Amino acid sequence: MGSTGPMGMKDAEFQQLRDFIYTLSGIYISDNRKYLLENRLSNRIKALNLKNYGEYLYYLKYDKGRRQELPRLFEVITTNETSFYRNPPQLAVFQNIVLPRILERLRKSGKRSLHLWSAGCSTGEEPYTLAIILFEALQAEITNWDVRITANDLSEAVLRAARQGIYSEYALRTTPKDIVGKYFIQEDGRFRVRQELKSLVTFGQLNLNDRGQIKMIPRSEIIFCRNVIIYFDDAMKKRVISEFYDNLVPDGVLFIGHSESLHHVSRTLRPQHHPGSIVYSKAL
Known part of the structure; x- marks a missing residue:
């Protein structure tokens, strides 16, 4: 047989x-x-x-x-279904509410450095989207800032694709057309991320179950960890959220997937409700 x-x-x-x-x-x-x-x-x-x-x-x-x-x-x-500008309502809250507030606070304190952490970055669409939003927010002023995005994933294969930064039209299906024209170079039906975006992002392999690795991540003003904790049980969720809390600077903000919740997981991060999105912040 x-x-x-x-x-x-x-x-x-x-x-x-x-x-x-x-x-x-x-x-x-x-x-x-x-x-x-x-x-x-x-x-x-x-x-x-x-x-x-x-x-x-x-x-x-x-x-x-x-x-x-x-x-x-x-x-x-781990499934790697992702795209640029995924979940636009959440990104609008980041771009129009959270980021301006954090930039204003940094300007007032005389600090010109900003660190974002994309934990579970898959093939790179999320950290590059964040880089685009930072360029749009700071414009020419970005040259006076030390802006860094640390992007991590468990899988080396998706990180290889992320470092290449070459995408199909399908990956850009939710991206505004003017943004595509401004930040991508079209070649042979594919879209290559411009070098100025790449220069903001550092990709590296990371296991969220490894506390030692997490401790190496620089302190962050903003963490994105979307559609990752759904794979974890409650004990692991609590552990990871606690690590995120420690990593965030005071007044720092965590974004998780729109279908995810920290209910019963964290009392230390305070939920803030916005149209289309909940964000979690660390008290000053």
Whole structure:
């Protein structure tokens, strides 16, 4: 009897794989996502010529090829659907309310440096969008500022794409046309991010389950971590939000995904309600 792929994932295999993934990354895969995990890992099992999910787990733990396989595992379990100017109402709150207030406070204090952290940057659309908004806000004045965006993700593959900064028209589907013309160079039907945007962003691999790595991130005025904490269980959410709180300067602001909430997760960050978006701020 010929078989095109591995046998179905046993419950015990699912639990062991889920625990392994959680210990490594803090990403929690709930019972109702077993089929999804089974589906997505079947191609990895075929590619490695393994018979079943138990063999795959053994490979991840003990095989000499495990270091090359772990990044592929993370790519498979995290989805990377993103675009420029994703969730425009939230970005409007950032551009029109939060950013002007923070820039005004920095100007008054005589400080001309600003750090943003894009935690879970995927293929780069979010940090480059933030860079565009900063250019639009500061205009020619940006040359007098030290503006830096730290952009991190668990997956090296998406970071490689982000560093290249070349995108399809589909990735720009929610981006205003004048912005596309101003900040992208069109070549062969693709769109390349201009160098002045790239110069603001530093990409690096980061596991939000690794406190040591997080401590290396410079203190931030603004953190974007959208559609990331949905993958975490409550304990991991609390841990990560606590790290974000420590990283933010007083009066700093956290943006999370519009369908996400810090209800029951954090009492230290105060929600501020705006049309189309809730933002969380650290008290002065």
